[in-house]
Amino acid sequence: AKEAGRDAVRFYDPQIQSRVQARASLERDLRHALERGQFELHYQAQVQGGRITGAEALLRWHHPVQGYVAPTRFIALAEQTGLIVGIGDWVLRSACAQLALWAGDPLLAPLTLAVNISPRQFSQSDFAAQVLAALAGSGANARRLELELTEGLLLQDVEDTIAKMMQLKAYGLDFSLDDFGTGYSSLSYLKRLPLDQLKIDQSFVRDVLLDPNDAAIARTIVALGHSLGLRVIAEGVETVAQRDFLRQHGCEAWQGYLFSKPVPLAQFEALVRAGA
Numbered sequence: 631a632k633e634a635g636r637d638a639v640r641f642y643d644p645q646i647q648s649r650v651q652a653r654a655s656l657e658r659d660l661r662h663a664l665e666r667g668q669f670e671l672h673y674q675a676q677v678q679g680g681r682i683t684g685a686e687a688l689l690r691w692h693h694p695v696q697g698y699v700a701p702t703r704f705i706a707l708a709e710q711t712g713l714i715v716g717i718g719d720w721v722l723r724s725a726c727a728q729l730a731l732w733a734g735d736p737l738l739a740p741l742t743l744a745v746n747i748s749p750r751q752f753s754q755s756d757f758a759a760q761v762l763a764a765l766a767g768s769g770a771n772a773r774r775l776e777l778e779l780t781e782g783l784l785l786q787d788v789e790d791t792i793a794k795m796m797q798l799k800a801y802g803l804d805f806s807l808d809d810f811g812t813g814y815s816s817l818s819y820l821k822r823l824p825l826d827q828l829k830i831d832q833s834f835v836r837d838v839l840l841d842p843n844d845a846a847i848a849r850t851i852v853a854l855g856h857s858l859g860l861r862v863i864a865e866g867v868e869t870v871a872q873r874d875f876l877r878q879h880g881c882e883a884w885q886g887y888l889f890s891k892p893v894p895l896a897q898f899e900a901l902v903r904a905g906a
């Protein structure tokens with residue numbers, strides 16, 4: 631009776647019903663998006679010492695009817711349904727293929743490419759093998775590949791996480807902790823994980839000049855990262871004043887609209903050539 635009651639509520643509330651239907655239809659479409667070739671990577675510049683030193687690959691879904699669907703609308707759904715595993719593998723293989731192409735061009739060869747890895751994807755027992763297969767299949771140099779992990783990953787077995795990271799680091803790839811400060815990480819994990827870089831989340835960067843608490847957090851993340859021997863990159867940098875503030879406090883790498891939005895491949899490559 632309880633089940634029927636719940637169904638009845640759902641059925642008679644047109645707003646909830648349409649939301650449930652919209653989600654179900656998005657999920658249906660997401661199941662076919664890979665085989666239909668609807669995904670694309672965009673590239674957002676990462677800047678250090680006044681030069682573009684690399685990019686972050688950001689996933690874009692071109693839905694045939696809805697047009698462009700933002701990752702914030704479908705990544706969580708992909709994570710919940712497990713579809714992220716196949717999608718994430720496509721992202722990895724595409725990114726490695728791109729790195730291999732860049733290797734043939736002296737201007738592009740030094741670039742690093744960062745790929746977002748979801749906790750569910752990382753938790754697969756064959757995750758490291760998938761990454762190594764993507765590298766081997768493309769011929770990409772592992773030293774140019776960075777993997778961005780989030781703190782959500784720390785809800786999993788930490789020993790297993792460390793083992794996977796060490797296995798991959800042996801090939802020379804780097805790990806960044808994304809959205810640092812917004813999740814669950816405890817400082818003792820931070821000390822144990824074999825990380826190379828922290829990313830200051832854009833929520834702290836946005837008001838860094840207006841909100842003394844955000845300024846304090848941003849400064850503390852830079853100092854903490856450096857004292858642990860990690861590089862620190864700020865994301866969501868939109869203004870010269872934000873960059874200057876962070877630079878003044880020791881941050882040396884940047885990503886954000888001030889330098890470039892995420893753009894299609896050709897545009898990103900043109901940006902690199904223009905800066906050279």
Ligand code: C2E
Pocket residue numbers: 674687688689700701702705714718721746747748808809832865866867868885886887888892
């Ligand atoms: P993220 O990894 O934190 O990526 C940064 C997001 O901030 C991107 O949003 C980027 O477009 C946006 N951004 C960059 N600079 C600025 C700025 O100056 N101002 C503002 N307001 N925003 C800026 P996007 O591309 O919509 O991606 C959203 C999230 O979706 C990503 O957040 C990431 O968590 C997830 N995502 C994207 N691609 C992938 C993927 O291939 N795999 C996985 N697992 N997640 C992905």
Ligand code: CA
Pocket residue numbers: 686746778808
């Ligand atoms: Ca990221």
Ligand code: CA
Pocket residue numbers: 808809829831832865
């Ligand atoms: Ca981030």
Ligand code: CA
Pocket residue numbers: 809831832
């Ligand atoms: Ca973020």
